[in-house]
Amino acid sequence: MAASMNEIKHRIASTKSTRQITDAMQMVQTVKLNQIQGQTKTYNEYVAKIKAVVMHLAETHMLDKQKPKQPQTGPTKTGYLVITSDRGMVGSYNSNVLRGTNNFIKSHTPNKDNYVLMAVGSTGADFYKKNNENVVYEYRGVSDIPTFTEVKEIVKTVTQMYDDGVYTELYVCYEHFVNRVRADFVTERLLPMDRESVEESMQGANGAGSNVRAQVLSAEYEVEPTESEVLQSILPQYAESLVYGAILDAKTSEHSSSSMAMKSATENADDLISRLQLTYNRARQAAITTEITEITGGQEALNH
DSSP states (O other), X not given: OHHHHHHHHHHHHHHHHHHHHHHHHHHHHHHHHHHHHHHHHHHHHHHHHHHHHHHHHHHTTOGGGOOOSSOOOSXXXXXXXXXXXXXXXXXXXHHHHHHHHHHHHHHHOOSGGGEEEEXXXXXXXXXXXXXXXXXXXXXXXXXXXXXXXXXXHHHHHHHHHHHTTSOSEEEEEEEEEEETTEEEEEEEEEESOSHHHHXXXXXXTTOOHHHHHHHHHTOOOXXXXXXXXXXXXXXXXXXXXXXXXXXXXXXXXXXXXXXXXXXXXXXXXXXXXXHXXXXXXXXXXXXXXXXXXXXXXXXXXXXX
């Protein structure tokens, strides 16, 4: 009985230590979530403006005048930019992204030779390399609060691959943050940047569609010096804003998922401690009762 009680005491102490860790991690992730939500608010103001301009260009058919740098001579090849985390303890976040991406790939490009993968985040990179997928680019170590400078490197690489003909269309796949208890998997077509992809983006997770369209309706542009030079200036900024928005959104969802996972772990630890404490108290009570019974029995034996 003594050994059993000592074992229970050890489990209680161990669980309390674990609870302290998960509780601290929850607070850290909540702080990061609040910080990134503040940054997202600023970004949304910027992206609404640039999307309004690009949407206007699309509706006036200026995007249709683009000439692809690499004419498509072979079959369509799709690139998938998959955004996952670099660490664990984020609940179902990574599994949701990978499952959603795999399902989309199966329906969109079932032939393995017709797509390539680009992974932002160690979890996705390791998963697809382990499964012998064609990973042509990986980026690890995205900051907890990503900066625009970080994303420019990613955009430059993936767009260069598009220009070089590594793939002929590009989708970005990630978890969209809805609120602190919900996130939805989304895919957005980023390239080629034509009217269809722009309209898809307007309806996407970061689109703020009605807001953007309201700005488009009141917008009028006089193109100077030329339409081509305007497109060369605005479209790279648009591509950067889409990828940055996706990574920012994904990171927000990651912090939220991690915070919820740590909260759940803390609550589970509290429940386990309560059950262990009840078990310990019962065992201790039984031990005391046994000792009293033995003392009483011994006393009676001496009296006789």
